[in-house]
Amino acid sequence: AQSVTQPDARVTVSEGASLQLRCKYSYSATPYLFWYVQYPRQGLQLLLKYYSGDPVVQGVNSFEAEFSKSNSSFHLQKASVHWSDSAVYFCALGNYNVLYFGSGTKLTVEP
Amino acid sequence: EAAVTQSPRNKVTVTGGNVTLSCRQTNSHNYMYWYRQDTGHGLRLIHYSYGAGNLQIGDVPDGYKATRTTQEDFFLLLELASPSQTSLYFCASSGAGLNTGQLYFGEGSKLTVL
Known part of the structure; x- marks a missing residue:
């Protein structure tokens, strides 16, 4: 079975700050990640x-994003966020012809 | 630019009602998908298809039927709608299967079952 976990439902950062959104996956083979x-x-x-x-x-x-097989992770990063980056971000894993999504992280960028 | 169009964009029905959500893609993609999006669950796959006349079952198929009538058109049918099916539904298409391609999403259909 496969699964995708995004542990942070909401993240708030200030404009210009760096960002990391976390994603952990479970999959028996090398995954296709999005x-x-x-x-x-x-x-x-x-x-x-x-x-x-x-x-x-x-x-x-x-x-x-950086893939880590040892940590089963695929974290998203950005060096400096802009207010327009406010959105919901989803990590997903591809298994054959199906895409499995995490629950999403809502990012709010404060001025 | 890949294009996926869903209709209706908003729908309100009553418990036991009959609902059809439509999706059309103009990208000549083989694969089409129906997902539902609920807070705390992300997107969950209902049904998908890899061509006209084909249907594959996803993770949450109970209470849903689907039909792929042509390469372009994929329909999601709720024959006895229940309040638990209140959700935001997304259709998506993909040209090469997910292992190599990417999904192109429609703008969503919001369904409310009273």
Whole structure:
């Protein structure tokens, strides 16, 4: 079985601060991992994806994520957040043709 | 740009009512999915399909039927709606299966069952 856990339901940071959103996964093989973002009243949009190779992957809007097999983690990071980054972020794991999502982390960026 | 269109965007029905949610994609994608989104649960897969006439069962299929009539169209059917099915429903499509592709989501259909 596979699962994705996002331990932080809500995160609040100040504009310009760095950000880390945590994601832990459970999967027996090397996973296909994704981060999606959901802005208010919209569907989900892909931020970045990891299949193999370099454990640090770059995404859109200066987001990056680091895969760690030893820790079963795929944390999302950004060096300096902007108010427009306020949204809900979902970590997801791909198993064959199905994507399994975590419960999401709501990010609020304060001025 | 991949396009997935859902209708209706908002729907209110009563317990026991009959609801059909529609999804159309114009990307020639093989895979289409129906998810429901609930606070604290993230997105949970209801049904998916890899082509016209095909249907695969997801993680939370109880109370839902689905039908893929064409490459473009995927419908979610609630024949006896219950309040527990009040949720935000998302349709998505993917061109290459999730192991290589990415999902393109519609804007969601909010369903309220009174």
